[in-house]
Amino acid sequence: MKIIVIGAGMIGASLTWELTQAGLAVTVMDAGEAGKGTSANSFAWVNSHSKPPAAYHRLNAAGMQAHRELARRFGQAPWLNLCGCLEWRSADQQQAMEDNLHQLKQLAYPAERINAQQLQQYEPQLRLTGDEGVIGWFPSEGWLDTQQYIQQLLQASAASGAKIVTGSKVMEIVQSGDTVTGVRTADGVFHAADLTINASGRWSDKPPYHGALATRLAPTTGILIRVPADCVPVSHIMATPLFHCRPDGDGVTLLCPNEGVYDIDETTSAAEVNRLAEDILRHASQVWPKLSELKPEQYQARMGIRALPVDGYPLVGPTAGINGYYTVVTHSGVTLSPLLARLVTQEILGTPASELDDYRPGREVTD
Ligand SMILES: Cc1cc2nc3c(=O)[nH]c(=O)nc-3n(C[C@H](O)[C@H](O)[C@H](O)COP(=O)(O)OP(=O)(O)OC[C@H]3O[C@@H](n4cnc5c(N)ncnc54)[C@H](O)[C@@H]3O)c2cc1C
Incomplete structure (x- = not known):
């Protein structure tokens, strides 16, 4: 065939x-x-x-399991980074976070509630604000190159x-x-x-x-910002109230504002994407203070368009x-x-x- x-x-x-x-x-x-x-x-x-x-x-x-099996079939899979994910949400999302942890455990998905001290141990350079609330640890997750x-x-x-x-x-x-x-x-x-x-x-x-x-698609968009890893020195995926971030290899950390934080679509100009990137980096500098010193030429912001069926x-x-x-x-x-x-x-x-x-x-x- x-x-x-x-x-x-x-x-x-x-x-x-x-x-x-x-x-x-x-x-x-x-x-x-x-x-x-x-x-x-x-x-x-x-x-x-x-x-x-x-x-x-x-x-x-x-799908996650299929990635692990594919890695075994190849013998090595340098593209697969199973580093685990840490998540915390805003004050109005605490119950939703509890519910999500509960549901995931019921589905036998690796999900654990941890405290701020444990979060700090996973990410020693993160500046905690004290209002992280319920924190989740999802050890089987990762990111793909x-x-x-x-x-x-x-x-x-x-x-x-x-x-x-x-x-x-x-x-x-x-x-x-x-x-x-x-x-x-x-x-x-x-x-x-x-x-x-x-x-x-x-x-x-x-x-x-x-x-x-x-x-039939109804695409949505996201902003992806690549910053030097020494400004956002993370070794896990982190899902925070405003943005996600993770290591991206080669001395780079990738940040992505959460869906709904900004009202953008395919027609949003590159200049506006850069302005929004600057805004999210300003917010992120509360937990990663070195970001406040970052110059525009030191990071790169791009738009991604999701292939989202209706x-x-x-x-x-x-x-x-x-x-x-x-x-x-x-x-x-x-x-x-x-x-x-x-x-x-x-x-x-x-x-x-x-x-x-x-x-x-x-x-x-x-x-
Ligand atoms: C901001 C953002 C965040 C995301 N985060 C995640 C995530 O965390 N986890 C996750 O699992 N997924 C995530 N996704 C979704 C994931 O990235 C996509 O589902 C996946 O990359 C789609 O792959 P694809 O091969 O279908 O599409 P593409 O990578 O777009 O490939 C389609 C290819 O088709 C080619 N093509 C199109 N038309 C033609 C033609 N007429 N002739 C020849 N070639 C053609 C194009 O050139 C393109 O290379 C995210 C997406 C976005 C935008």
């Missing part, structure tokens, strides 16, 4: 590797460089932390026979009646395939996808009434990629994956 995967981000790279391991002939195509879409602008926290309902929590927990992951999975796929084509935009999904027969790229060439997979993330609702082939849940599966076509588009794609790739490969080889039943593209969704 010949398969074309459109998009070489976290999802496309994971699919390419898993399908190639199963002995299938895979070509992955990307309009730009591999891994430079949303996967390059992600907080990349591998977790199943606040992901209701229980079935979606379990899917993400299985998405660029390393994508490059290494694609390299391993190429070594097993996959074709990796970058700088080649798919302009048309070619159909013959009810069957997708392949794609046409910007150079006008037709590439035949028995199965075409839409792994185009936040572009999966735009041309060349149309009608039933297109996803109901927030993954879109994975074939499209009813159309042969030769399959969609894999999701938020939380860093956590879910290796699991989805494994389940999708299982389905393509002929065994339906019931874990995906709630996430079929044709389901009824309300905006």
